[in-house]
Amino acid sequence: MNQQAQQLYLRTQVSTAAPGELTLLLYNGCIKFMKQAQEALMTKNYSEKNINIKKAQDIIDELMITLNMDYEISKNLKMLYVFIKEQLFEANFKLNVECLETSISLVTELRDTWVEALKILKNKATVVG
Numbered sequence: 856m857n858q859q860a861q862q863l864y865l866r867t868q869v870s871t872a873a874p875g876e877l878t879l880l881l882y883n884g885c886i887k888f889m890k891q892a893q894e895a896l897m898t899k900n901y902s903e904k905n906i907n908i909k910k911a912q913d914i915i916d917e918l919m920i921t922l923n924m925d926y927e928i929s930k931n932l933k934m935l936y937v938f939i940k941e942q943l944f945e946a947n948f949k950l951n952v953e954c955l956e957t958s959i960s961l962v963t964e965l966r967d968t969w970v971e972a973l974k975i976l977k978n979k980a981t982v983v984g
Contacts, residue, residue, distance in 0.1 A: 875973050878918070882966035885914040886959060892946070893955045901950075908947045911958070915940050935961065 892907035919936045922929040939958050946954035 875969075875976065878921070879966065879969055879973065881914050881918055882962060882969060885911050885918075885962050886966060888914070889943075889955055889959045889962065893952060893959065896946070896950060896952055896955065905947060908943050908955075912940055912943050915943070935965075 888907040888911040892904045892911065895901070895903035895907060915936050919933055922933055924930060924933070939961055942954040942958045942961075945951050946958065
């Protein structure tokens with residue numbers, strides 16, 4: 856698929872997604888950019904590493920902005936997001952691949968948990984509906 860078609864597909868996906876699905880898209884995008892940064896770091900393509908880490912950091916910022924701080928879980932998530940951003944910073948400026956691996960692992964775990972939460976919500980909606 857060419858670049859323009861990918862962009863159009865992504866815009867359509869984002870504009871038609873429910874809020875829970877948007878969070879899932881953010882997690883998936885963050886993982887994708889971190890893996891691309893990891894590959895770039897391994898091949899010493901530092902410019903590409905920097906671009907992809909910055910994209911991942913932007914997504915983490917977006918996830919932090921959307922937190923409802925009235926809930927304790929949001930406070931815990933915020934601390935985790937701050938830790939992930941610190942790891943990404945270390946990976947970017949100290950060329951530390953372990954920090955990237957830690958970030959990928961954490962965001963993947965968050966994404967997988969989010970997928971399970973969406974399944975539970977869907978099942979409850981099906982039972983009620």
